[in-house]
Amino acid sequence: MSEKYIYDLSEGDASMKPLLGGKGAGVAEMMRLGVPVPDGFTVTTQACIETMNNNGEWPDGLRDQIADALARFEQRAGRVLGATEKPLLVSVRSGAVVSMPGMMDTILNLGISDESVGAIAAESGNERFAWDCYRRFIQMYGEVVEGLSSHVYEDALTAMKQAKGVEADTDLTAEDLKELTAEFKRISNEELGGNWTNDPREQLFRAVEAVFRSWQNPRAQVYRKANHIPDDLGTAVNVMQMVFGNRGDTSATGVCFTRNPSTGEKALYGEFLTNAQGEDVVAGIRTPRPLSELKDVLPEAYDQLIATMGTMENHYRDMQDMEFTIENGKLYMLQTRNGKRTAAAALKVAADLVDEGLIDKEEAVRRIEPEQLDQLLHPAIDPNHTASPVVTGLPASPGAGVGAAVFDADTAAEKGAAGEPVILIRFETTPDDIHGVLQAQGVLTAHGGMTSHAAVVARGFGKPCVAGATTIKIDPDAKTVTVGDTVISEGDMITINGSTGEVFNEELTLIPPRLNEDFLKVVGWADEIRDLGVEANADNGPDAAKARELGAEGIGLCRTEHMFFGEHRLPAMHEMILATNDEERQSALDKILPMQQDDFEAIFTAMKGLPVTVRLLDPPLHEFMPDLVSQALKVQELELTGADEATLESERTLLAQVRKLHEQNPMLGTRGCRLGMLYPQIPDMQARAITRAALAVLDREGETVQLQIMIPLVHLEQELKTQREIVVKAVDDELAKAGKQLDYKVGTMIELPRAALCADQIAEHADFFSFGTNDLTQTTLGISRDDAENGFLGWYESSGVVQRDPFATIDVDGVGQLVKMGVEKGRSVNPQLNTGICGEHGGDPDSIAFFQTVGLDYVSCSPYRVPIARFAAAKAKL
Numbered sequence: 065m066s067e068k069y070i071y072d073l074s075e076g077d078a079s080m081k082p083l084l085g086g087k088g089a090g091v092a093e094m095m096r097l098g099v100p101v102p103d104g105f106t107v108t109t110q111a112c113i114e115t116m117n118n119n120g121e122w123p124d125g126l127r128d129q130i131a132d133a134l135a136r137f138e139q140r141a142g143r144v145l146g147a148t149e150k151p152l153l154v155s156v157r158s159g160a161v162v163s164m165p166g167m168m169d170t171i172l173n174l175g176i177s178d179e180s181v182g183a184i185a186a187e188s189g190n191e192r193f194a195w196d197c198y199r200r201f202i203q204m205y206g207e208v209v210e211g212l213s214s215h216v217y218e219d220a221l222t223a224m225k226q227a228k229g230v231e232a233d234t235d236l237t238a239e240d241l242k243e244l245t246a247e248f249k250r251i252s253n254e255e256l257g258g259n260w261t262n263d264p265r266e267q268l269f270r271a272v273e274a275v276f277r278s279w280q281n282p283r284a285q286v287y288r289k290a291n292h293i294p295d296d297l298g299t300a301v302n303v304m305q306m307v308f309g310n311r312g313d314t315s316a317t318g319v320c321f322t323r324n325p326s327t328g329e330k331a332l333y334g335e336f337l338t339n340a341q342g343e344d345v346v347a348g349i350r351t352p353r354p355l356s357e358l359k360d361v362l363p364e365a366y367d368q369l370i371a372t373m374g375t376m377e378n379h380y381r382d383m384q385d386m387e388f389t390i391e392n393g394k395l396y397m398l399q400t401r402n403g404k405r406t407a408a409a410a411l412k413v414a415a416d417l418v419d420e421g422l423i424d425k426e427e428a429v430r431r432i433e434p435e436q437l438d439q440l441l442h443p444a445i446d447p448n449h450t451a452s453p454v455v456t457g458l459p460a461s462p463g464a465g466v467g468a469a470v471f472d473a474d475t476a477a478e479k480g481a482a483g484e485p486v487i488l489i490r491f492e493t494t495p496d497d498i499h500g501v502l503q504a505q506g507v508l509t510a511h512g513g514m515t516s517h518a519a520v521v522a523r524g525f526g527k528p529c530v531a532g533a534t535t536i537k538i539d540p541d542a543k544t545v546t547v548g549d550t551v552i553s554e555g556d557m558i559t560i561n562g563s564t565g566e567v568f569n570e571e572l573t574l575i576p577p578r579l580n581e582d583f584l585k586v587v588g589w590a591d592e593i594r595d596l597g598v599e600a601n602a603d604n605g606p607d608a609a610k611a612r613e614l615g616a617e618g619i620g621l622c623r624t625e626h627m628f629f630g631e632h633r634l635p636a637m638h639e640m641i642l643a644t645n646d647e648e649r650q651s652a653l654d655k656i657l658p659m660q661q662d663d664f665e666a667i668f669t670a671m672k673g674l675p676v677t678v679r680l681l682d683p684p685l686h687e688f689m690p691d692l693v694s695q696a697l698k699v700q701e702l703e704l705t706g707a708d709e710a711t712l713e714s715e716r717t718l719l720a721q722v723r724k725l726h727e728q729n730p731m732l733g734t735r736g737c738r739l740g741m742l743y744p745q746i747p748d749m750q751a752r753a754i755t756r757a758a759l760a761v762l763d764r765e766g767e768t769v770q771l772q773i774m775i776p777l778v779h780l781e782q783e784l785k786t787q788r789e790i791v792v793k794a795v796d797d798e799l800a801k802a803g804k805q806l807d808y809k810v811g812t813m814i815e816l817p818r819a820a821l822c823a824d825q826i827a828e829h830a831d832f833f834s835f836g837t838n839d840l841t842q843t844t845l846g847i848s849r850d851d852a853e854n855g856f857l858g859w860y861e862s863s864g865v866v867q868r869d870p871f872a873t874i875d876v877d878g879v880g881q882l883v884k885m886g887v888e889k890g891r892s893v894n895p896q897l898n899t900g901i902c903g904e905h906g907g908d909p910d911s912i913a914f915f916q917t918v919g920l921d922y923v924s925c926s927p928y929r930v931p932i933a934r935f936a937a938a939k940a941k942l
């Protein structure tokens with residue numbers, strides 16, 4: 065017995081999603097609940113996976129199982145695929161486990177053939193309709209299944225219209241369409257070297273095969289990568305009886321959401337087209353009408369739809385995104401799934417569902433995608449602007465975007481990836497544009513509604529989108545868009561407001577976003593759930609203030625090296641580096657100390673008594689010096705031009721020092737605590753500046769600072785021992801001089817493999833550990849963190865050698881193991897040891913889930929990732 069690869073719709077239910085895919089399980093569940101759906105069967109994801117693993121060969125038994133399922137289906141329907149009388153027509157649709165809107169292929173009207181077309185005409189009483197379906201089917205099948213170019217069909221259609229002297233497709237008569245169908249078949253067969261099949265059963269097998277294949281198409285791959293969807297899940301294939309939304313004015317097709325997916329409001333949201341087929345709505349070819357108008361057009365079906373929306377939302381206890389078709393006044397539901405939504409909507413829906421008693425707080429938090437919250441931090445247009453929009457389209461995905469106009473996805477992808485802000489302008493977007501959408505600041509389309517692919521995809525990625533700006537005229541060849549008298553050319557700056565639909569032909573100022581009540585409510589629940597603390601990496605007062613506003617519970621990393629740059633400080637730094645004896649060095653440091661003190665005061669003031677971890681100087685000294693080649697050239701030029709002896713002398717001294725400090729691998733050189741070992745005056749000065757700042761803030765604001773001083777890049781016990789002694793001596797000396805007391809802690813970063821391996825020795829001298837996973841990844845993997853993006857690692861990622869960028873998501877098996885060992889060894893000698901992480905991974909949800917498992921006390925990330933980390937930490941606990 066071979067495995068069961070097919071389930072009739074009546075055999076499935078929602079729990080079978082991994083096997084039947086989202087669409088198959090969703091429709092089966094609706095059928096189970098008595099909601100009207102077309103009948104059919106689902107080919108499992110397992111069949112797709114086995115086919116992929118077997119180089120496209122179907123598993124044994126699949127073909128027979130499809131034939132049997134079709135026979136049962138025909139029996140139930142009282143119709144036969146391709147029959148001369150009562151023919152059965154089916155749709156063949158993909159259905160992945162994780163929804164990937166529009167990324168894979170669909171074939172409609174399969175079963176229409178020379179034999180069955182007459183019966184279809186007779187049943188519908190509309191011959192033109194029958195031939196229109198047929199010619200559309202040939203084109204769709206030719207393109208999707210046989211891979212033929214759309215041009216071959218479009219050229220034939222244009223030729224036909226010219227020959228008949230008509231402008232629009234709708235002007236072609238039944239007879240014309242019949243001729244066109246024959247022509248389409250002739251061309252298809254010619255293009256395929258005689259391999260075109262007219263047999264509907266064979267077409268069905270090939271269509272299933274094509275849907276399997278579409279799992280691997282480039283746009284699906286890009287979508288999966290962007291959404292971290294595993295490549296090996298495969299898609300199910302749903303074969304369902306066709307229902308027709310294009311049977312005249314009492315037929316319609318549409319898409320609806322049970323709540324507004326942009327704002328989360330519980331309000332009617334959806335669109336429909338009368339006399340149209342499903343793909344017309346989502347593909348954005350015609351601009352659809354708002355769902356509320358359906359009440360006037362088809363009141364009974366409308367009432368039934370509204371009732372079904374309520375039933376399904378209550379059943380899934382979540383906002384549903386549904387597709388429906390009305391055939392001659394009768395409603396059929398074609399799909400239901402949890403609707404994609406903006407972060408703002410996700411928060412509102414979660415908060416409202418808790419209020420409505422449908423879900424509890426844990427479930428509300430579980431449903432938030434932490435990464436998506438990034439959108440809330442998207443800017444809006446400064447409301448004080450005086451510009452007038454050149455056009456207003458549909459507000460399809462909220463937020464504002466500013467960028468140069470571009471007219472094709474490749475250019476958008478290229479420029480966007482190079483860091484140039486662009487707005488992608490398209491007549492309509494197709495899933496093939498996804499790589500451009502990903503890299504653009506926003507999307508503007510002339511056609512399509514709120515549920516078009518452009519809108520769905522943009523919302524998913526948190527990109528602003530204005531859709532259906534029907535009055536704009538795009539000339540893709542000239543790369544211009546004309547709006548009334550205004551012509552916008554490629555490269556011109558424009559601003560779009562996806563929350564209002566407005567488009568401006570100038571660069572407007574954007575203002576930072578604000579977190580609303582829904583956010584505060586739901587994040588409050590997340591905070592109640594999580595164990596992990598969330599702190600921020602911030603190096604100055606404004607960043608620290610931002611971090612606090614976003615909920616940081618402290619500063620987990622204040623990098624002090626940034627404070628040494630700047631024109632006022634560099635000369636003193638040069639003086640310090642060039643000093644030939646301790647006195648000269650101390651005099652230079654004495655100049656730097658008050659500047660450092662100012663920096664720390666600003667941070668301590670902003671943090672209002674929360675913990676602040678200040679890390680002592682880290683980068684290589686040469687970063688403060690001129691580059692070796694430039695300095696050598698400068699000296700040479702001064703020698704040639706006969707500069708005065710004093711200038712020459714000082715520049716030569718500088719050159720000699722630059723040469724001395726030059727390192728082939730500065731990242732593995734004299735940085736971190738190694739600097740403090742060579743020049744103990746530096747940690748001494750920094751410890752004094754920190755203490756004085758803390759005392760000044762205590763005096764001025766009455767606020768105690770929970771001070772933590774952190775020693776970077778330690779790999780030997782002796783390093784930490786020495787550095788700790790220097791720091792403790794300096795802090796205690798300052799406190800004694802001031803006659804004050806202050807609790808403080810001294811700890812270290814664990815960012816070299818040896819430090820993790822010998823964490824028990826190091827912990828003897830540490831009050832806390834902070835894992836520097838940036839350097840720990842660099843040194844464990846032996847991959848330069850500065851070159852990673854552009855080097856081989858990018859290739860490793862795109863070709864699947866590695867699944868994730870290890871500098872973004874922790875390499876659990878390697879680096880993660882070192883973190884785990886570091887925590888265990890550290891706590892074995894110091895059970896009170898406080899442990900955290902301050903590398904970039906501190907803001908990455910998947911990494912946070914891992915840090916929860918090794919029992920870290922906190923994560924620290926950049927201020928804007930703090931809200932994401934708060935949710936990720938809560939989800940890690942649930």
Ligand code: PEP
Nearest residue numbers: 815836837838839902903
């Ligand atoms: C680290 O290495 O992870 C770290 C936080 O320090 P930096 O990025 O400053 O080297």
Ligand code: MG
Nearest residue numbers: 815836838839
């Ligand atoms: Mg580091």
